[in-house]
Amino acid sequence: MPRPGISELSAESLAEYLTVHNMPGQRSKTAIMLLRRRRAALHRPPTPVPPVAERARARFLADAVAEIERRGGETDIEGEKRSTPLSVAERGDGIALLRAVGWRWYGKRVKPRMVELAYLYGKDDAGPWAVRVPGTMTTVAEGLAWLTPASVSKALTAGRRVRRQGDVYAIETTPARDGRGDLPDAHRWRHETRRLVHRPADGRKHRPLVLPWPVEFVTQRTIAMGRGNGWSEGD
Structure with a gap:
């Protein structure tokens, strides 16, 4: 040898x-x-660096998942042996629809159940936002249509002016109805200056809306974050 x-x-x-x-x-x-x-x-051969576009997509997904987590939303579906994470189903005009579809494990005494999660994610003048929509949504357009209150869609069809500040819509109306509608705690209508202002507890805020014509307010409603199916205000 x-x-x-x-x-x-x-x-x-x-x-x-x-x-x-x-x-x-x-x-x-x-x-x-x-x-x-x-x-x-x-x-040793150098570690390959992913293309710029691939890294940008990964960063976008990471930012979206972080915002959903910050708001208390689920970001994956826990199965018996593996979890199914959120992924970007569609993205366009600065808004993305994130989805996850998988079998959720509840333990040996309960049968697994197919679960669908869906969120809309984007950025506006107050920063990143994310809202939960029905898991059956597969496109951004579907999610936005579901999220828009019926009274807002009706006003737009009728040609009335509509402005939005986060989860609040200001709809053009008659002088007799000016200022009507319930506003979330973080929003204030200052009738004397015709300004709608936003002062949330976490420090983020939208630009004031100046509304010189008569308006009434409608608050956006969405599915609450977490596993429950209750309702919540948007953002």
Whole structure:
């Protein structure tokens, strides 16, 4: 059987060989191991860098998932052996629909159930936003249509002016109905200056809306974040 070459010896055997033969160079086992690692690194092929477009998509998804998590939403469906994470189903005009479809595991005593999650995500003048929509939604247009109150769609069809500030719509109306409608706590209607202002507790805020014509307010409603199916205000 041929004797192995010096390069094939273990670090410990090589250290002993160099010492016995009084050869120059690093003789300790540790020094030889470090030297071999450095040489291996020089010959290791560089890690491929994903294309710019791919990295941008990954960053966009990470930002969207972080915003959904911040608002208390689920970002994956836990199965028995693996989880199904959210992914971008469609993206356009600065808004994306994120979806996840998978079997949810409830334990050995309960049968798994197919679950669908869907969210709309985007950015406006107050920063990132995310709302939950029915899991059956597959496009941004479907999600936006579901999210828009019927009274808003009716007003737009009739040619009336509509402005939006987060989850509040200001719909052009008659002078007798000016200022009507319930506003969320973070929104204030200042009739004397005709301004709708937004002052949320977390510090984010939309630009004030100046509404010189008579308006009534409608609040957007969406599915509450989390596993429940209750209703919640949007953003």
